[in-house]
Amino acid sequence: MKRVLFIVNPRSGKGSIKYHILDILDTFSKKGIDVTVHITQERLDACRTAMEEGGNYDEIVLSGGDGTLDEVVSGLMKGGHDTPVGYIPAGSTNDFASSLKLPVRMGDAAKIAVSGASRRFDVGAFNDQYFIYIAAFGLFTDVAYQTSQEAKNVLGHMAYLLEGAKRLFNIRSYHMKVRTKEREFEGDFAYGMITNSESVGGFKKITGNDVCLDDGLFEVILIYQPANVIEFQEIITSLMTGQLDSKFIETFKADELELEGTEEVPWTLDGEDGGTHKTVKITNQKQAIPIMIKKERK
Numbered sequence: 001m002k003r004v005l006f007i008v009n010p011r012s013g014k015g016s017i018k019y020h021i022l023d024i025l026d027t028f029s030k031k032g033i034d035v036t037v038h039i040t041q042e043r044l045d046a047c048r049t050a051m052e053e054g055g056n057y058d059e060i061v062l063s064g065g066d067g068t069l070d071e072v073v074s075g076l077m078k079g080g081h082d083t084p085v086g087y088i089p090a091g092s093t094n095d096f097a098s099s100l101k102l103p104v105r106m107g108d109a110a111k112i113a114v115s116g117a118s119r120r121f122d123v124g125a126f127n128d129q130y131f132i133y134i135a136a137f138g139l140f141t142d143v144a145y146q147t148s149q150e151a152k153n154v155l156g157h158m159a160y161l162l163e164g165a166k167r168l169f170n171i172r173s174y175h176m177k178v179r180t181k182e183r184e185f186e187g188d189f190a191y192g193m194i195t196n197s198e199s200v201g202g203f204k205k206i207t208g209n210d211v212c213l214d215d216g217l218f219e220v221i222l223i224y225q226p227a228n229v230i231e232f233q234e235i236i237t238s239l240m241t242g243q244l245d246s247k248f249i250e251t252f253k254a255d256e257l258e259l260e261g262t263e264e265v266p267w268t269l270d271g272e273d274g275g276t277h278k279t280v281k282i283t284n285q286k287q288a289i290p291i292m293i294k295k296e297r298k
């Protein structure tokens with residue numbers, strides 16, 4: 001009998017898992033699965049549970065948003081477990097779920113979680129932490145975790161945008177040295193993102209058209225500090241149209257990079273608080289985690 005640990009974040013998104021949980025458990029029962037349910041009680045509970053329990057199950061299924069997925073993947077990586085992950089997206093943005101092409105309906109996602117195909121995806125190592133699809137600093141990055149859960153639930157995307165707009169008048173930059181295997185450069189950056197995702201903050205294709213989630217490479221976008229509103233507008237237009245060939249933007253792929261700041265820089269990992277760091281070393285752990293996705297048609 002397949003043993004599954006089902007980790008549920010009751011607070012993700014609008015908390016709508018409560019309307020679906022019986023059907024999901026019924027789906028698992030009909031597949032003959034021996035399921036243990038763990039309802040997360042607080043931040044980092046999912047991480048701790050995956051780290052401590054990950055090795056005792058054939059699979060971990062989670063219901064939550066990007067933050068909960070980050071916690072489960074981080075926990076499995078820290079615990080050294082190679083347990084497959086089933087993902088029932090229930091957050092407000094679900095960026096990575098959209099990259100994985102998982103269905104929006106929870107019942108459909110539950111079926112894929114236990115009967116789909118397991119495929120290995122890259123994971124980012126960030127000093128001694130992990131991320132599944134984005135590590136970012138600067139403009140907007142503190143928006144995700146400073147926007148209250150209540151506001152996110154009521155307003156969804158609008159909450160992020162409103163919170164972000166409030167900050168436009170407050171742009172600041174971080175001086176950093178950037179080192180990759182190929183090059184070294186430095187500058188004053190207003191924003192930086194190291195990603196493995198087709199969608200960021202609900203925006204599709206913002207990371208380019210040739211994103212591959214298991215190629216061992218990150219897509220890196222670094223934006224120099226704009227001197228005025230016109231330059232800022234130019235940068236936004238570049239990002240929105242995907243024309244990243246701009247003197248204000250550095251964009252490249254890398255399997256590892258180091259960013260050395262002159263001061264402590266606040267980071268976010270998968271939309272959650274990633275702490276402040278002066279120097280970060282980011283390396284791609286190629287195909288480190290198995291995740292269940294839709295079976296491809298022959």
Ligand SMILES: Nc1ncnc2c1ncn2[C@@H]1O[C@H](COP(=O)(O)OP(=O)(O)OP(=O)(O)O)[C@@H](O)[C@H]1O
Pocket residue numbers: 009010011012013014040041042043044045064065066067068069071090091092093094095152271272
């Ligand atoms: N019982 C709980 N009470 C409060 N917070 C919790 C609880 N369980 C988990 N959390 C925290 O809730 C936060 C939000 O989770 P998550 O990112 O999964 O949902 P979301 O923010 O709605 O989705 P998304 O990131 O996709 O927009 C995470 O930081 C997680 O640690």
